[in-house]
Amino acid sequence: MSMPEGRMDEQTIAMRVAREFQDGMVVNLGGGIPSLACNFVAEGRDVFFHTENGALGYGGTASLEEADWDLFNASFQPVTPLPGMSFFSHDEAFAMIRGGHIDISVLGALEVSEKGDLANWAIGNMKDHNGNVVAWIKxxxxxxxxxxxxxLAAGAKRIIVAMTHTTRDGSPKVVKKCKYEITARKCVSLIVTDMAVIEVTPEGLVLKEAAPGLTPDDIQAVTEPELIVADDLKEVEL
Amino acid sequence: MAGTQIRIFLIFWRLVGVSVKMNKIVASAREALADIFNGAVILCGGFGCVGGMPSTLLKALSELPVKNLTLVGNAPVLGLEAQKTAARTMQVPESYADGSLLLKNGQVSKLIASVPAMAIYRLQEPFPIVKALQEGQDIEIELVPQGTLAERIRAARAGIPAFYTGTGAGTLLEKDKEVRQIDGRPYLLEYALKADFALIWAYQADRYGNLIYKGTSRTFNATMAGAAAVTVAEVAGVVETGELDPEIIVTPGMYVDRVVVRQGETG
Known part of the structure; x- marks a missing residue:
């Protein structure tokens, strides 16, 4: 699928997200675009990647030759070992999450609301299926x-969403109110898309960075809530 | 009279020595699962992908005439085709099997999982749970967030009947649950998940049932060990007692009832 002009590819979104990872941070990466961010840690920084299936401190994505069935991330992708890595059980992995020990959780999203509500576990709404999960799955x-x-959305210290700005048919994914089932309320603090970097603040959504070649109007046109353009609006920095 | 009998009994036990020492190693998976009954609640170890799935045990369970089972796991019924899609160019081991075998046989009446099927993979055939439902099987499904699932299982092992968690607050999962404000934040009351059998994967065991794992294959396996009335572990190999360094044993043998050596490369 070719990207419309002015849109960044998935690797570039992941690269931008990785700029948020500071030295010493513990970071959990969700599936899809977020999982790519492990390959873009800035030189000279030690970032500890955490995965729900029980590892802390893994490296980048493993090649076919390096791949080991006993070293996967939660997106079912083989990853590489790093010195200082540790393994633990699933309940421990989630004690780390629930206990607020994860500095940044990067998640994909179907929708993010202007209040920072996140929807990312169901394409649809339980109401569409008369509240019956079996009927839905069927x-x-x-x-x-x-x-x-x-x-992760309820437990990590900071939630960054990495996603495309719109759906395949061009509808906004940054919305006033999520129509899909909610993952957690008021949890997202930063949204990184293929068009923009947007901060969720109590005043509203602040447009901080725009993809090369895009104006605030271009971004506003595919964003449902009104964006506050930052005084120091920049081009996306990588 | 009774005293003499007991004395003779004790002398007899002492004479047969080695054979009566505690030994949790069982000859076959079938034997290890022989007492699983209709309606049993089964914890399925692993994460839902290759690496840590108790394939040998689940395959054996699919060959037993038991039904109305409740399967509990993170993603215990995704099936082989999903694994091949996820693995891309990696060769999925022939030995891989999961709870979808039980679905196919109509042995499952309830599924408790965080991922019953995955929207991101498009398969040739519907996911096994979708297929079973479309074929008219009557299966109840309880969706549980992964961390809540892990903690409900851990709580069962630890004798904690229930706990509060912020996970799921303000979402659909609040329905029918007690919500309590603690320190100004909403939490949901979640109950321990009691089970009859835990089927888990481990790397090595000794005859006391002490277990060590390998990498991320530890996952739900170490969480589920000891969380059910009976825990059965499948392992790549059994070592002599004392060979596993006490400093690195992850699951102490007291949590494990039976150990079986697995068939094939991994799970």
Whole structure:
């Protein structure tokens, strides 16, 4: 799928997200675009990647030759070992999450609201299926799956969303109110998309950075809530 | 009279020596699962992908005439095709199997999982749970966030009947649950998940049932060990007592009832 002009590719979004990782931080990466961020840690920084299935301090994505069935991340991707890595059980992995020991959780999203509500576990709404999860799954169309997203969204110190700015058919994913099922309320603090970097503040959504070649109007046109343009608006910095 | 009998009994036990020492190693998976009953609640170890799935045990369970089972796990029924899609160019071991075998046989009446199927993978055939439901099987599904699932299982092992968690507050999962404000934040009351059997994967065991794991294959396996009335572990190999360094034993043998050596490369 070719990207419209002015849009950054997935690797570039991940690269921008990785700039948020400071030395010594513990970071959990969700599936999809977030999982790519492990490959872009800034030189000279020690960042400890945490995965729900029980590892802290893994490296980048493993090549086919390096891949080991006993070293995977929660996105079912093989990763590489790093010196100082540790393993633990699933309950311990989530004690780390629930206990507020994760500095940054990067999650994909279907929708983010202007209040920072996150929707990322179900394409659809339980109401569409008369509140019946079995009926929903039976349709076979986008079966809902919670995974670790609700725990991360409720437990990590800071939530960054990495996603495309719009759906495939061009509808905004940054919305006034989520229409899909909520993962957690008021949890997102930063939204990094293929068009912009947006901060969630009590005053509203602040447009901090724009992709090369895009004006605030271009971004506003595909964003449902009104954006506050930062005084120091910049081009996305990598 | 009774005293003499007891004395003779004790002398007899002492004579047969080695054979009566505690030994949790069982000859086959079938034997290890022989007492699983209709309606049993089964914890399935692993994460839902290759690496840590108790494939040998689940395969054996699918060959036993038990039904109305409740399967509990993170993603215990995704099936082989999903693994091949996820693994891309990696060769999924022939020995891999999961709880979808039980679905296929109509042995499951309830599924408690965080990921029953995945929207991100498009498979040739519907996911096993979708297929089972579309074929008209009556299966109840309880969606549980992964961390809440892990903690509910850990709580069962630790004798904690219930706990509060912020996970799920303000979402659909609040329905029918007690919500309590603690330090100005909403928390949901979640109950310990009691189970009859835990089927888990481990790397090595000794005959006391002490277990060590390997990498991220530890996952739910170490969480589930000891959390059910009976815990059965499948391992790559059994070592002599004393060979596992006490400093690195992850699951103390007291949590494990039976150990089986697995068939095939991994799970």
């Amino acid at each position: 349709t076979g169309r986008f079966p809902p799956a919670i995974g670790g997203a609700m725990d």
